[in-house]
Amino acid sequence: MSPTFEFDGAEIAARDGQTIAGALIASGRASWRTAAGAERGVFCGIGICQDCTVTVNGAAGVRACLRTACDGDVVEPESR
Amino acid sequence: MSRRHVVVLGAGPAGLAAAVAALEAGARVTVLDEGERLGGQYWRHHEAITDRRLQHGWERFERSRDRIAAGIAEGRAVLLQRAAVWRVDVEPLRLHALVGKPDAPGRRRVVVRGDALVLATGAHDRALPIPGWTLPGVTTAGAAQALAKRDGVTVGTRTLVAGAGPFLLPVAQSLAIAGARVVEVLEASRLPRHAAGWTARPWELAAAAGKGLELAEYARSLLGQRTPYRTGSGVVRILGERRVEAAVVARLDRAWRPIPGTEREVACDSVALGHGFTPRLDAAIQAGCALTEAPPGSPRFVVADPDQRTSVDGVWAAGEITGIGGADAALAEGDLAGRSAAGTPHAALAAARRRRDRTDAFARRLEAHAIQDGWSSWLEDDTLVCRCESVEAAAIVRASGSASRALRLATRAGLGACQGRTCGSSVEALCGERLGLDARPLLAPMRIGELLGGSEATA
Numbered sequence: 001m002s003p004t005f006e007f008d009g010a011e012i013a014a015r016d017g018q019t020i021a022g023a024l025i026a027s028g029r030a031s032w033r034t035a036a037g038a039e040r041g042v043f044c045g046i047g048i049c050q051d052c053t054v055t056v057n058g059a060a061g062v063r064a065c066l067r068t069a070c071d072g073d074v075v076e077p078e079s080r
Numbered sequence: 081m082s083r084r085h086v087v088v089l090g091a092g093p094a095g096l097a098a099a100v101a102a103l104e105a106g107a108r109v110t111v112l113d114e115g116e117r118l119g120g121q122y123w124r125h126h127e128a129i130t131d132r133r134l135q136h137g138w139e140r141f142e143r144s145r146d147r148i149a150a151g152i153a154e155g156r157a158v159l160l161q162r163a164a165v166w167r168v169d170v171e172p173l174r175l176h177a178l179v180g181k182p183d184a185p186g187r188r189r190v191v192v193r194g195d196a197l198v199l200a201t202g203a204h205d206r207a208l209p210i211p212g213w214t215l216p217g218v219t220t221a222g223a224a225q226a227l228a229k230r231d232g233v234t235v236g237t238r239t240l241v242a243g244a245g246p247f248l249l250p251v252a253q254s255l256a257i258a259g260a261r262v263v264e265v266l267e268a269s270r271l272p273r274h275a276a277g278w279t280a281r282p283w284e285l286a287a288a289a290g291k292g293l294e295l296a297e298y299a300r301s302l303l304g305q306r307t308p309y310r311t312g313s314g315v316v317r318i319l320g321e322r323r324v325e326a327a328v329v330a331r332l333d334r335a336w337r338p339i340p341g342t343e344r345e346v347a348c349d350s351v352a353l354g355h356g357f358t359p360r361l362d363a364a365i366q367a368g369c370a371l372t373e374a375p376p377g378s379p380r381f382v383v384a385d386p387d388q389r390t391s392v393d394g395v396w397a398a399g400e401i402t403g404i405g406g407a408d409a410a411l412a413e414g415d416l417a418g419r420s421a422a423g424t425p426h427a428a429l430a431a432a433r434r435r436r437d438r439t440d441a442f443a444r445r446l447e448a449h450a451i452q453d454g455w456s457s458w459l460e461d462d463t464l465v466c467r468c469e470s471v472e473a474a475a476i477v478r479a480s481g482s483a484s485r486a487l488r489l490a491t492r493a494g495l496g497a498c499q500g501r502t503c504g505s506s507v508e509a510l511c512g513e514r515l516g517l518d519a520r521p522l523l524a525p526m527r528i529g530e531l532l533g534g535s536e537a538t539a
Contacts, residue, residue: 015232017126022231030235030323031216036470039322041216042235043467043502045223046121047114047182048204050497050525051467059185061497061525065226066182068116080497 003071007032007054014069021045021052021064032064034079053078082107082422087175087194089113089165089363092120093407094399094414095200096144101418101432102198103151110192110539111148112163112177114524118145120202121222122407129232134254137407160190160539164524166531168363170392173197177539178530185527191536196394196421199364199382200414203357203400206379207243208455209465209473209506212318212327213353221251221354228258236350240327242266242315243354245449247406249298251352256305263348265302266313266329268336268355269449315351316343316458324349335454355451358505359401362523368392377509378451379404386433387426388417396421405443412436456510465510466503468496473510480511487511497525 003014007024014023021042024032031039032054043051045065052064055076064075086102088095091113102109119125123141132138151157160179164187167176173194180187205220207213217236219227221243227233239260241252244267252262302309316338317328331342357379361371364382370391371380382390382397390397398417399410416432459465461474469492479487487493493507494500500507500517508515522531 015129017128018231018233022227022233025227025231025233025235035214035467038214038470039216040214040467042219042223042227043207043214044204044220045226046124046204048498049220049467049502053183053497056184059183061527062183065223066114067184068181 003069003073005069005071005073005075007075008077012069018069019065020054020056020062020067020069020073020075023069024064032077034077082424084108084196084421084423085110085194086196086198086418086421087112087173087192088198088200088418089168089175090120090200090202090399091115091118091161092200092202092399092410093122094202094410094417095120095198096141096148097411097414098198098200098396098398098418098421099157100144100147101415102422103147103157105419105422105424107422108156109148109151110158110160110194112160112165112175112192114162114164114182116162118148118161121226122410124226124229126230130229131232131257133257134229136250140411158539160192163190164526165363166522166524166526168197168367168523170197170367170395173394176536178524178526183525187530189530189534189536190539192539196396197367198396198398198414198417198421199367199369199390199401200397200399200410200417201360201363201401203359203404204501205354206356206358206451206505207353207502208355208451209459209463209503210315210318210353211458211460211463212320214464214467215318215320215324216322217320217324217350218318219350219352221248221352224352225251225254228254232258234258234260234350236260236324236348238263238348239350239352240264240266240315240329240346240348241352242268244268244356244451245354245446248354249302251354252302252307253298255352260350262302262305262307263346264329265307265309266315267309267311267449268314268332268452270312270334271448314338314458315353318351319345324351327351333454334452336452337454337457356449357400357404358501359404361401361518362520364390364397364401365519366523367395369395369397376511376513377505379505387420387429388413389420403443404446405439409436409439409443412439453509465506466491466493466496468498468502469493476507476510480513484513484515487515
């Protein structure tokens with residue numbers, strides 16, 4: 001089954017097993033965080049750089065490139 | 081038969097080979113890995129998504145995975161996946177981990193005890209700072225590879241692949257298979273014909289540990305796409321407002337300084353950067369393992385003896401943390417480390433040592449791609465070097481010469497969320513000194529409450 005999650009108010013359909021980052025990219029997004037006023041997205045893709053972090057179900061600092069998207073997840077962009 | 085309990089940290093090629101070898105030698109084995117699936121970066125995959133054309137040596141992976149599954153069925157192996165190991169103690173040997181969904185609250189606290197530890201923590205891409213490199217659409221080469229393999233996506237549709245080393249070729253191939261157009265592959269090194277490194281066409285090297293064949297496949301795939309492969313060239317600036325719109329490419333001299341007058345603009349919506357690899361040394365440093373010496377900004381590696389033993393009793397090391405050598409070297413080193421850690425005597429390891437030594441040739445060829453000092457001349461004063469804390473190059477150069485602590489406090493370079501993993505080597509290169517950014521008290525990101533709270537279960 002393909003999970004659907006909420007991102008910043010939009011419904012995102014992920015392929016089963018896709019990471020949150022993979023699903024956001026597949027939805028046409030390249031960035032989902034701001035740092036010092038500039039946009040950031042995936043950089044290292046393997047959990048090293050912390051550039052792609054999102055808030056998932058209220059918990060901040062989740063690396064979108066590592067976290068598999070689950071049905072019903074509520075994902076929010078971050079800024080720092 | 082061995083009665084030892086061998087703990088393996090990392091389940092890429094080196095860690096899997098170590099685990100299988102230790103099981104074969106009769107040991108009990110516990111493998112800890114941060115990923116959801118075995119395989120590390122080299123065999124990163126998802127059963128439902130990954131295109132099999134992106135995998136190499138897959139049969140070896142399946143055999144290793146199946147051998148570990150058999151070990152679990154026999155009651156001799158334990159596998160802890162999604163395990164963020166945050167502390168390694170060596171006397172006595174104890175690994176502390178949080179197990180559960182990445183970065184989720186409420187992960188299980190676990191402690192693993194054992195008689196011997198094999199460190200196989202691998203490496204991540206090193207990308208040099210470039211003006212514009214924080215724009216969305218710029219990723220490391222490894223990220224492009226990971227997204228293509230694990231998620232079946234590409235960040236853009238027209239991608240420039242740039243950096244140094246033969247690993248750019250499989251990345252270009254993965255991007256192409258995943259649906260992007262690779263506009264050019266740029267290799268910063270000049271690769272002189274008479275040097276000890278590659279020939280002008282890197283895929284024509286003799287079949288060093290099987291790499292020749294693999295690289296020839298990549299070359300054919302690039303030719304099929306009509307993708308130019310240019311040596312002595314690099315990306316010196318990335319342009320765009322809210323995301324990548326183009327990149328400025330220049331010829332580079334032998335020191336990697338851009339040659340004035342050779343700049344040209346290339347239209348692209350994504351750039352994949354890989355200037356080499358940074359070994360993931362945190363666990364080895366915390367365990368107290370001796371490292372090789374290297375100038376600031378160049379990678380150090382774990383010192384290993386002929387049987388892959390580190391300077392610390394009961395701790396072995398295998399794979400990229402002992403020197404960047406690719407998957408074949410990692411497999412051979414892991415095999416040797418696993419046998420030795422299980423208690424197989426030195427005299428009985430001659431064949432395993434010979435298999436390991438045969439992979440040295442490929443590792444030596446990689447030296448022709450080492451980062452050269454002239455890269456800093458493509459920085460602008462306002463180029464962000466530390467991405468986490470948005471620290472500009474000029475601030476780091478201004479503060480260089482201060483003591484390490486003063487520099488870090490004045491600029492905050494290396495003190496952000498990634499703890500200097502991304503910028504550390506570049507900051508050290510710009511300052512001309514080692515700052516000790518890689519001696520980290522915590523090996524994985526965790527919440528204060530996770531550090532303080534709760535009892536640890538024994539795995």
